Amino acid sequence: MRQIVLDTETTGINPKLGNRIIEIGCVELHNRMLTGNNYHVYINPERDSEEGALNVHGLTTEFLSDKPKFHEIVEELRAYVAGAEVIIHNAPFDLGFLNHEFKRLNLPDFTDHVGKVIDTLVQAKELHPGKRNSLDALCDRYGVSNSHRKLHGALLDAELLADVYLAMTRGQNSLGMDVEEEVSAGGASLEQVALADIIVVPASEAELAAHEDTLNGLDKAVKGSCIWRALSAPPAAA
Known part of the structure; x- marks a missing residue:
């Protein structure tokens, strides 16, 4: 155009x-x-x-x-x-x-x-x-x-x-809000990057334990269950 x-x-x-x-x-x-x-x-x-x-x-x-x-x-x-x-x-x-x-x-x-x-x-x-x-x-x-x-x-x-x-008029047409170029540093286009498989790295046992300690501290501070536990709890059966 x-x-x-x-x-x-x-x-x-x-x-x-x-x-x-x-x-x-x-x-x-x-x-x-x-x-x-x-x-x-x-x-x-x-x-x-x-x-x-x-x-x-x-x-x-x-x-x-x-x-x-x-x-x-x-x-x-x-x-x-x-x-x-x-x-x-x-x-x-x-x-x-x-x-x-x-x-x-x-x-x-x-x-x-x-x-x-x-x-x-x-x-x-x-x-x-x-x-x-x-x-x-x-x-x-x-x-x-x-x-x-x-x-x-x-x-x-x-x-x-x-x-x-x-x-x-740009909108969010890239992986980052401030990306100006259509080519990434590695030479692949942003479209190719966007279509690539996303690699998910699960938390380690040590990280999960640290997360649980943090939630326990929040529970103690609010004298009950913190909002994070409420949001992450599985939905109750109908």
């Missing part, structure tokens, strides 16, 4: 007020593995950024003045995302801008070119109701380092979101 983690930077917060996209960053996943086939472009919006937006991304009008305009990159963007499942944090924001840019060029909506859209903000709110679910908060929650994130950047944020998404 091909997935694209996408983020944009813009000149402001509302495309209906003339704000435009100035940066697009995409990270490709194939079967939940990072491929390195990323897509990143700066775009000349043909206008200045609003002050609040400029403080967020730091991309000045001067820096963007020699970058391609959106109509010059739209075909490569369409080809890159075609049919993929797209993952966005707070999807309505980015999709609003992307759809607006496509409509300016009399093209079908951006969403018509992709297979499906996943909003990680919606997922995070379902998993962590009542908690902060910004990208920075999720990085902290899932142990994704974002110490190098001084300003927002579309590619950097897409890379961080890819790591967060993989952590947030």
